[in-house]
Amino acid sequence: MKLAFVVAAAKNGVIGRNGGLPWRLSTDLKHFKKLTMGKPMLMGRRTWDSIGRPLPGRETIIVTRDRKFAAQGAHVAHSVEEGLHVASEQAKRMHADTIIIAGGADIFAALLDRADMVHLTEVDLAPEGDVRFPPLDPGKWVEVACEVPARAANDEANVRFLTYARR
Numbered sequence: 294m295k296l297a298f299v300v301a302a303a304k305n306g307v308i309g310r311n312g313g314l315p316w317r318l319s320t321d322l323k324h325f326k327k328l329t330m331g332k333p334m335l336m337g338r339r340t341w342d343s344i345g346r347p348l349p350g351r352e353t354i355i356v357t358r359d360r361k362f363a364a365q366g367a368h369v370a371h372s373v374e375e376g377l378h379v380a381s382e383q384a385k386r387m388h389a390d391t392i393i394i395a396g397g398a399d400i401f402a403a404l405l406d407r408a409d410m411v412h413l414t415e416v417d418l419a420p421e422g423d424v425r426f427p428p429l430d431p432g433k434w435v436e437v438a439c440e441v442p443a444r445a446a447n448d449e450a451n452v453r454f455l456t457y458a459r460r
């Protein structure tokens with residue numbers, strides 16, 4: 294089973310602010326949907342809180358240490374390993390060959406060494422923020438695709454869709 298990160302990061306590495314995203318980018322939301330549709334998505338409890346609902350056509354697995362936590366329409370796991378196990382079962386059921394790792398920083402940090410692909414949306418901003426994604430080590434990751442989508446009227450910035458594969 295492959296692990297694919299999906300992350301949008303500003304030029305300064307910022308990915309989040311005050312429990313949400315520091316930008317409005319409809320172009321990236323569409324890209325996120327395309328990359329994640331039909332697949333299980335593993336995410337930390339705070340990222341789940343920021344989305345607030347299960348996304349149609351995908352299975353969400355939430356990682357939390359809170360044994361009492363429950364979320365309608367999503368699966369709950371109490372460690373990253375358990376989360377991967379549940380995600381793997383869901384992937385088989387969905388006939389998907391990839392588990393999406395949807396963040397945030399804790400979950401990215403726990404799994405970066407095991408990721409196969411990173412789908413990075415590079416956001417042409419340098420906002421204030423409290424959650425970051427570290428630069429990818431060029432010794433370990435190679436850029437295999439780069440797409441520059443047209444900017445939509447309601448996008449707050451230009452973006453580039455970069456795909457990295459493990460060397």
Ligand SMILES: NC(=O)c1ccc[n+]([C@@H]2O[C@H](COP(=O)([O-])OP(=O)(O)OC[C@H]3O[C@@H](n4cnc5c(N)ncnc54)[C@H](OP(=O)(O)O)[C@@H]3O)[C@@H](O)[C@H]2O)c1
Nearest residue numbers: 300301308309312313337338339340357358396397398399
């Ligand atoms: N730009 C992007 O691509 C992107 C992607 C994702 C998220 N974000 C942003 O990032 C922020 C959220 O990320 P975050 O880093 O603050 O939090 P997060 O990684 O989404 O969630 C952290 C929570 O996950 C649980 N957790 C983490 N490691 C665990 C482990 N080993 N075992 C069990 N549970 C574990 C804990 O939940 P409990 O506290 O419940 O125990 C922890 O508080 C938001 O601002 C969001 O909008 C941005």
